[in-house]
Amino acid sequence: MFKPAVSVVEALQDLFTCLGAIECGRAADLGLELSAELANRRPDLTDVLLSTAQAAREHSLELGEELTAAICRGASARLGSRHPGASIEVRVPPFSAVQIGFGTGPRHTRGTPPNVVEMSPLVFIDLATGRWTWEDSAHHIRSSGAHAHEVQKAFPIWSGAAER
Incomplete structure (x- = not known):
């Protein structure tokens, strides 16, 4: 929220x-x-x-x-509420970071999770709004960990993306 x-x-x-x-x-x-x-x-x-x-x-x-900061923070909060967990960290520096999960991967409790996905604010916004697909933005995303690729299931975040 x-x-x-x-x-x-x-x-x-x-x-x-x-x-x-x-x-x-x-x-x-x-x-x-x-x-x-x-x-x-x-x-x-x-x-x-x-x-x-x-x-x-x-x-x-x-x-x-x-607005960029507000959009990243709001979308990250929604991402975290839709996909609760702590096996993957999605980072949008310098504005937000959220830990999410999809029921797979290690159960992580402290520090940085073994699966990290990092992207620029504009790439995150384009993914969140459905302007870009995961494949469109793959070369702009840095990721590590065996389960990091699962983050693509979470996009687009905005339900209105399908309407446009």
């Missing part, structure tokens, strides 16, 4: 303004999605962040560090 911070909401609104010059309807939809989520008792901006990231990346708009 990614809770709203004022700086993240402002960065989203700024990006909606830029997107509005290119694709007005989509920017308006994203703005409405943000407003609806902020009206909830316990808002979770993860879907808004991921749908915004997909739109921004499609139009080559810069996300900026604030």
Whole structure:
């Protein structure tokens, strides 16, 4: 769950303004999605962040560090909640890292797991939103361990990726 911070909401609104010059309807939809989520008792901006990231990346708009960090943290948290475990660590330096599992591999309790997958924030975002497939991004991902390849089963993270 990614809770709203004022700086993240402002960065989203700024990006909606830029997107509005290119694709007005989509920017308006994203703005409405943000407003609806902020009206909830316990808002979770993860879907808004991921749908915004997909739109921004499609139009080559810069996300900026604030939004990139928020998207990586929100998507990593969702990844961890969907695939609880501690046999594989997914790293997105410098913004996030999460330990996940798929019911296989060693049960890891302390330190760095024997299976590590590391990628840049933009590669992670493109995978999370379904913009890239695992095969598209394979040469941009560093991995080690016998079970590291299982991480590909977790992508895309965003359920809206299938809709676009």
